[in-house]
Amino acid sequence: MTAKVCLVTGASSGIGHATALELLRGGHIVYGGARRVHKMAAIREAGGHFLPMDVTKEEDLQRVVRTVLDEHQRIDVLVNNAGAVVHGAVEDTPMAMARDEFEVNVFAPARLTQLVLPRMRQQRSGTIVNVSSIGGEIALPLGAWYYASKHALEAFSDTLRMEVEPFGIDVVVIQPGIIRTDFEAGTARQLREISGNGAYRQMAEAMARAAEMQVGQDNPASDPGVVATTIRQAVESARPETRYVMGWQAEALLHLNRSLSDREFDARVTGSPLK
Numbered sequence: 246m247t248a249k250v251c252l253v254t255g256a257s258s259g260i261g262h263a264t265a266l267e268l269l270r271g272g273h274i275v276y277g278g279a280r281r282v283h284k285m286a287a288i289r290e291a292g293g294h295f296l297p298m299d300v301t302k303e304e305d306l307q308r309v310v311r312t313v314l315d316e317h318q319r320i321d322v323l324v325n326n327a328g329a330v331v332h333g334a335v336e337d338t339p340m341a342m343a344r345d346e347f348e349v350n351v352f353a354p355a356r357l358t359q360l361v362l363p364r365m366r367q368q369r370s371g372t373i374v375n376v377s378s379i380g381g382e383i384a385l386p387l388g389a390w391y392y393a394s395k396h397a398l399e400a401f402s403d404t405l406r407m408e409v410e411p412f413g414i415d416v417v418v419i420q421p422g423i424i425r426t427d428f429e430a431g432t433a434r435q436l437r438e439i440s441g442n443g444a445y446r447q448m449a450e451a452m453a454r455a456a457e458m459q460v461g462q463d464n465p466a467s468d469p470g471v472v473a474t475t476i477r478q479a480v481e482s483a484r485p486e487t488r489y490v491m492g493w494q495a496e497a498l499l500h501l502n503r504s505l506s507d508r509e510f511d512a513r514v515t516g517s518p519l520k
Contacts (some may be wrong), residue, residue, distance in 0.1 A: 249372075249480065250274045250317045252309065254326030254357070255301055257284035259426030260376060263473035269293050271477050274394050278309050279327070300327045300353035301345075301428065310360045319368055325354035325362050326376040330391045333431050333439030334449070345392040350394035355401060362409065367415040372480055375402045376419045376472075381397050383502040385514055387436060387445070387452055406487060417479045418488045422495025423464040426485055432456040448515075467492040 251268050255261035262285070269291045277288045278298030285295035296312060298305045313320050329349040331342050333363035338451025358373055365371030368492040379396040380388070399418055406416035438451040471491050479485040490496060502510055512519040 247315045248501045249321035250276075250319055251318060251322035251324065251480070252276045252278065252313055252357075252361070253324040253326060254278050254298065254353075256288060256295065257281040258286050260421065260424060260469045260472045261324070261326040262288070263469040264326060264452070264476050265293055266291055267470070267473035267477045268322075268480065271481065273480070275320075275321050276309070276313050281299040283472060293367045298465070300357070301348050305352070305395070306360060308356055310357070312366060320361050320364055321368075321370065322354060323357060323375065324374045324376065324480075325357060326374075326477060327353060328376065330388070330432075331439075332387050332391070332435045332452075334443075334445040335388055335389045335445060336394055337440045337445065338390060346390045346394050347397070347510060351401065352389075354398065358405065359434055362414070365414050366409075372417060372485065373402075373405070373408075373409075373414065374417045374476055374479060375399075376421070376476075379420050379490070379498050381418065381420055383498055383510075386442060415485050417485050419472060419476060419479075420488060420490045420495065420499075421467075421472045422470055422490075422492030422498065423466040424492050425464055428467055 249272050253261050253265045256265045257279035260279065260280065265275050265288050268275045275288065275293040277285050277293060277295045279285060280297065280299050282295055282297050288295050296309050298309050302308065318449060327349060329346055330337060331346050339415060354375055363370070375398055376399050378395045380392045381399040384392040402416050402418045409416065433456045436449045436453040436456070440446065475491050476487045479489060490499060505513065506517060
């Protein structure tokens with residue numbers, strides 16, 4: 246298989262880091278972008294490249310894409326993995342934090358997509374992988390802005406897929422379940438800071454305790470490598486699926502959401518009696 250030129254965002258940890266290394270194991274040319282460049286030494290040691298990148302800065306996005314194109318004259322794969330999460334009740338969460346959530350989770354991948362598409366159209370080939378979440382379909386309490394951003398990313402991906410298919414470009418949505426990363430290490434703290442002292446404090450404390458249990462020694466969450474191998478499968482496929490679901494609780498939660506009524510699902514996830 247011909248090596249593909251790949252750009253992976255959020256490559257300093259978690260899913261992005263695992264994906265960059267997995268693509269390198271597949272013999273691909275990989276550029277990892279992230280703010281914390283000191284955490285990407287393993288990518289360089291494995292034969293990859295790393296670039297400093299803040300996905301909220303236009304100049305960084307343009308510089309990174311230009312660097313890849315200058316060095317290889319093509320870009321075959323964009324993995325939009327960089328993400329952010331905010332936990333708190335809608336009433337309590339500052340709008341500035343909500344806007345930041347959309348800036349990272351929606352507008353940054355959208356802008357990177359704009360920047361790589363001209364070359365992909367010229368090549369008549371390419372794969373854009375948008376790392377969403379089961380939260381792109383479901384929603385749970387105290388995470389409205391995260392879930393809203395992932396729902397938006399999935400709708401964006403669906404429209405994009407139809408627009409670019411005539412140019413030989415694939416768009417893939419990745420829907421991980423609960424993955425063992427640093428991504429939600431601050432969940433409990435954030436819940437208590439934003440909603441731990443007001444009208445939603447009981448719900449916030451219950452969810453904070455549940456989050457703390459999930460990051461303990463008996464954490465049942467899936468390893469990021471589960472997602473990385475799936476992304477590699479999609480990248481190397483001649484005709485990838487439009488969506489891939491993987492990771493702990495992913496299939497179960499999506500099945501519940503698809504099979505139950507809204508009120509039944511609400512009662513199941515909150516533990517409240519069905520009214």
